[in-house]
Amino acid sequence: MKIASWNVNSLNVRLPHLEQWLGEAQPDIVGIQETKLDDARFPDTALAALGYRSVFSGQKTYNGVALLARGHALDDVQVGIPGFDDEQKRVIAATVGGVRVINLYVVNGQDVGTDKYAYKLRWLDAVHDWVARERDAHPRLVVLGDFNIAPDARDVHDPAVWNDDHILTSTAERAALQRLFALGLHDAFRLHHDEAGVFSWWDYRQAGFRRDLGLRIDLTLVSDALRAETVAAGIDREPRTWERPSDHAPAWVALGG
């Protein structure tokens, strides 16, 4: 079973890229972030033509998440973090083929010390407490998405810039990520790779992709029970080379057995 995460930065614009990539990569489950469209405009018919069922929680202009699956139904769908009042559509979860999948579009946070940064940390606290309950209810758990946090220095092109005081790498953000790991969740990419310099996001500005000035912020976390079944993980850079691309590349994990 191949499970992927991709921030498409507007499904209005990127549906052709998603269709192309689904055909090439053949994932079984996909978490999508930043769909930037209302539920009424979600292209579920086009995706069904490719064999994918979809569930989604969107809004106009900002945010928006979806889960796609082929070969399995998407059951027990949960939208948003239970008990956490939030107008921003950043969370959708479902059970697919015996695996509980939580898809997150983590708050960006703008800059350390801003209101948006405080919201990011509050939001991550709420996610932590909910994921702890989900882990107890569903031992076969995957938490994936655009985390907007680079786990460590290997995951940034310039650790001197992306340091303890910088957004996406600050001490408090990384501590929040470590708290998720402490629930018995493992960064699937790091189960199979220890090298530095493999990225999933490159800023549109300053020719970030051409110069490979990236960060690895799109993650797939697998529970203890799924850890031994994780046979491969990677990031597919190819869609980032296409015309008018998302600024993110798809990250994927393969479960065997």
Place this chain on the structure above:
DNA sequence: ATGGTGGCATGGCCA
């Protein structure tokens, strides 16, 4: 760098 690029309620906001 109150910058740079891209998306969208096309006018500031968000990333």
